[in-house]
Amino acid sequence: MADVARLAGVSSQTVSRVSTGHPSVVESTRQQVLAAMQELGYRPNSAARALKLGEFRTIGVILFTLATTGNSRTVEAIAGYAAREGYAITLIPVAVPTQDGVLGAFTRLGELAVDGIIVIMEVHLLDSANLTLPPGVQVVVVDSDAGDRYPVVDTDQADGTRQAVRHLLDLGHETVWHVAGPAESFAAERRTQAWRRTLLAAGRFVPPPHRGDWSAESGYRAGLALAGEPGCTAIFAANDQMALGLLRALHEHGRGVPGEVSIVGFDDIPDSSSFIPPLTTVHQDFAEVGRRCVQALLRQIRNEPEAPGTVLVPTRLVPRASTAPPPPR
Amino acid sequence: MADVARLAGVSSQTVSRVSTGHPSVVESTRQQVLAAMQELGYRPNSAARALKLGEFRTIGVILFTLATTGNSRTVEAIAGYAAREGYAITLIPVAVPTQDGVLGAFTRLGELAVDGIIVIMEVHLLDSANLTLPPGVQVVVVDSDAGDRYPVVDTDQADGTRQAVRHLLDLGHETVWHVAGPAESFAAERRTQAWRRTLLAAGRFVPPPHRGDWSAESGYRAGLALAGEPGCTAIFAANDQMALGLLRALHEHGRGVPGEVSIVGFDDIPDSSSFIPPLTTVHQDFAEVGRRCVQALLRQIRNEPEAPGTVLVPTRLVPRASTAPPPPR
DNA sequence: CCGAGTGATGTTTACGTTAACATTGGTGCT
DNA sequence: AGCACCAATGTTAACGTAAACATCACTCGG
Numbered sequence: 253m254a255d256v257a258r259l260a261g262v263s264s265q266t267v268s269r270v271s272t273g274h275p276s277v278v279e280s281t282r283q284q285v286l287a288a289m290q291e292l293g294y295r296p297n298s299a300a301r302a303l304k305l306g307e308f309r310t311i312g313v314i315l316f317t318l319a320t321t322g323n324s325r326t327v328e329a330i331a332g333y334a335a336r337e338g339y340a341i342t343l344i345p346v347a348v349p350t351q352d353g354v355l356g357a358f359t360r361l362g363e364l365a366v367d368g369i370i371v372i373m374e375v376h377l378l379d380s381a382n383l384t385l386p387p388g389v390q391v392v393v394v395d396s397d398a399g400d401r402y403p404v405v406d407t408d409q410a411d412g413t414r415q416a417v418r419h420l421l422d423l424g425h426e427t428v429w430h431v432a433g434p435a436e437s438f439a440a441e442r443r444t445q446a447w448r449r450t451l452l453a454a455g456r457f458v459p460p461p462h463r464g465d466w467s468a469e470s471g472y473r474a475g476l477a478l479a480g481e482p483g484c485t486a487i488f489a490a491n492d493q494m495a496l497g498l499l500r501a502l503h504e505h506g507r508g509v510p511g512e513v514s515i516v517g518f519d520d521i522p523d524s525s526s527f528i529p530p531l532t533t534v535h536q537d538f539a540e541v542g543r544r545c546v547q548a549l550l551r552q553i554r555n556e557p558e559a560p561g562t563v564l565v566p567t568r569l570v571p572r573a574s575t576a577p578p579p580p581r
Numbered sequence: 582m583a584d585v586a587r588l589a590g591v592s593s594q595t596v597s598r599v600s601t602g603h604p605s606v607v608e609s610t611r612q613q614v615l616a617a618m619q620e621l622g623y624r625p626n627s628a629a630r631a632l633k634l635g636e637f638r639t640i641g642v643i644l645f646t647l648a649t650t651g652n653s654r655t656v657e658a659i660a661g662y663a664a665r666e667g668y669a670i671t672l673i674p675v676a677v678p679t680q681d682g683v684l685g686a687f688t689r690l691g692e693l694a695v696d697g698i699i700v701i702m703e704v705h706l707l708d709s710a711n712l713t714l715p716p717g718v719q720v721v722v723v724d725s726d727a728g729d730r731y732p733v734v735d736t737d738q739a740d741g742t743r744q745a746v747r748h749l750l751d752l753g754h755e756t757v758w759h760v761a762g763p764a765e766s767f768a769a770e771r772r773t774q775a776w777r778r779t780l781l782a783a784g785r786f787v788p789p790p791h792r793g794d795w796s797a798e799s800g801y802r803a804g805l806a807l808a809g810e811p812g813c814t815a816i817f818a819a820n821d822q823m824a825l826g827l828l829r830a831l832h833e834h835g836r837g838v839p840g841e842v843s844i845v846g847f848d849d850i851p852d853s854s855s856f857i858p859p860l861t862t863v864h865q866d867f868a869e870v871g872r873r874c875v876q877a878l879l880r881q882i883r884n885e886p887e888a889p890g891t892v893l894v895p896t897r898l899v900p901r902a903s904t905a906p907p908p909p910r
Numbered sequence: 911c912c913g914a915g916t917g918a919t920g921t922t923t924a925c926g927t928t929a930a931c932a933t934t935g936g937t938g939c940t
Numbered sequence: 941a942g943c944a945c946c947a948a949t950g951t952t953a954a955c956g957t958a959a960a961c962a963t964c965a966c967t968c969g970g
Binding site: 298299324328332335341342343365387467468469472503526527528 | 622626631632657669671672673826
């Protein structure tokens with residue numbers, strides 16, 4: 253910076269003013285400084301700036317994995333909106349909680365160069381991994397129950413589930429079977445709860461849920477069991493991938509979808525419209541979730557009036573070809 | 582830091598030594614300092630540290646989208662390995678190249694707080710978006726042709742394709758049709774080239790390729806065309822999602838897979854083993870790609886002996902149920 | 911028993927930036 | 941003309957840290 257100042261024949265403070273876009277620099281001076289910057293290839297040092305300003309203009313994103321559609325698409329949206337606000341995104345993968353991994357993450361968390369953190373995982377998993385979020389750092393939680401410690405942004409899992417189950421009941425199905433997600437997942441838990449409640453509210457029999465782990469393979473295994481279940485004409489899968497596994501299992505056992513069994517998924521991943529048959533599913537707006545996260549976090553960082561505790565992004569049923577009225581008895 | 586030093590009755594330099602793990606601090610002093618840190622909730626300021634050390638211990642990842650399986654899994658692997666080396670990951674999404682987006686990215690790139698950059702996109706797209714990588718910053722490129730400007734890490738697309746095509750020819754198919762990826766994609770281009778070369782090397786007819794955009798939907802459209810093609814008994818899709826679309830199109834037209842038509846995909850996404858039928862595909866080791874990227878980049882950052890220009894991660898064919906000998910004529 | 915060497919700790923300084931305050935020259939008003 | 945004010949620029953200091961160097965108290969060998 254000093255070199256630029258010398259070359260442009262001004263003080264370094266003026267260079268700083270140009271580089272931060274301060275208004276009170278006369279145009280001619282500004283041009284000189286810009287020319288000098290260009291010539292010397294000057295690039296501001298963001299560490300020094302961060303040190304002086306006390307802010308990093310960076311948001312940390314803590315997550316367990318990027319492998320699920322929901323996570324990667326949420327992160328992508330977060331990155332996009334954050335960039336628009338001039339914030340960078342730092343990814344903090346919380347690896348398998350080996351002693352080693354935990355310690356590593358713990359160390360990093362403490363000295364993390366971030367102004368705020370978005371947590372895309374179950375808060376209680378963070379707790380049990382002995383990960384303490386650094387005090388004084390703003391936090392927004394996605395897809396979990398923060399127990400009003402932090403603001404939460406999430407899709408309306410319960411309503412989406414209700415729509416899915418009602419859709420099947422309205423088609424005339426006696427009841428709806430369920431392939432649930434893993435027990436650790438709060439989202440999975442809420443979908444299972446909402447499924448049960450909707451059935452109970454309609455006075456229907458609640459069959460025992462089958463538990464998967466989000467993977468298509470686990471959906472396939474559940475499907476093998478359900479294919480042998482005579483009364484089963486409608487299944488609600490907690491995500492699209494498990495629905496894919498269901499489709500295969502039913503296909504292999506000669507049970508037609510939607511002729512004999514109807515299936516609804518959750519997520520509306522892009523592939524789901526190309527399943528055989530195209531999957532009726534619940535659409536989640538991950539981009540909106542990402543946007544709301546960034547919005548809420550920045551509001552906190554800027555000390556603007558607090559948003560309400562939980563932001564719910566609406567979901568909507570996307571009817572496709574995997575659902576139909578039950579076969580006549 | 583000064584407060585900690587005062588409380589522990591030592592100099593701030595000793596606190597610094599404790600916090601960086603410097604060896605020459607006697608155990609009793611160390612414990613006192615740690616206790617003082619604990620009590621005051623001291624956390625080192627990484628901006629100050631970065632300013633002093635001249636390094637950020639951060640790697641930037643430039644990409645176009647996280648929506649493709651390959652990208653998100655590569656990023657996940659990069660994040661994991663980088664964390665293990667004590668490096669954080671900053672995500673730099675290059676949004677749609679509106680004038681606005683480009684300018685934003687350009688600004689960010691210049692003052693980015695990173696020691697090195699991994700580019701997961703076509704280098705020529707960066708060029709055409711007027712994104713200049715900051716000079717002096719180390720770069721590694723994935724999945725593109727860097728024209729020996731930068732080291733490249735990639736999966737062995739050509740060999741994977743060769744294996745796929747040979748597999749089909751060896752089953753007895755006359756020739757292999759192809760659903761290609763988008764023209765901008767270097768990976769897609771290489772797969773198409775390798776497909777053509779393998780056919781030519783075997784003296785077979787090279788049918789005109791159909792071009793998709795990686796999406797299942799585009800695979801479906803290609804499949805509609807190919808289903809009407811009488812001589813078509815084997816198709817090589819440039820990725821698994823387009824293969825999924827193919828499966829649906831062929832299914833809807835009553836052309837059995839693998840009875841009448843064989844299909845091979847590329848990527849081996851987790852879902853592909855649950856397609857109907859389970860897809861024969863080419864496995865890519867994204868985790869290994871991520872590991873090699875981080876390795877190569879850190880070597881550059883640390884000024885260690887340069888790795889060779891291009892690192893090729895091997896691919897392998899995963900035979901499943903979507904391929905079989907052609908039907909008798 | 912003394913000097914050299916060693917290990918633990920303290921002191922000083924600089925990393926690059928920007929806020930706060932100081933200075934300068936000009937403009938407009940009475 | 942003289943004064944107050946303002947806009948443009950310069951000067952000073954501080955952000956929190958760690959390297960380099962300085963100091964001090966030991967230990968050990970002859």
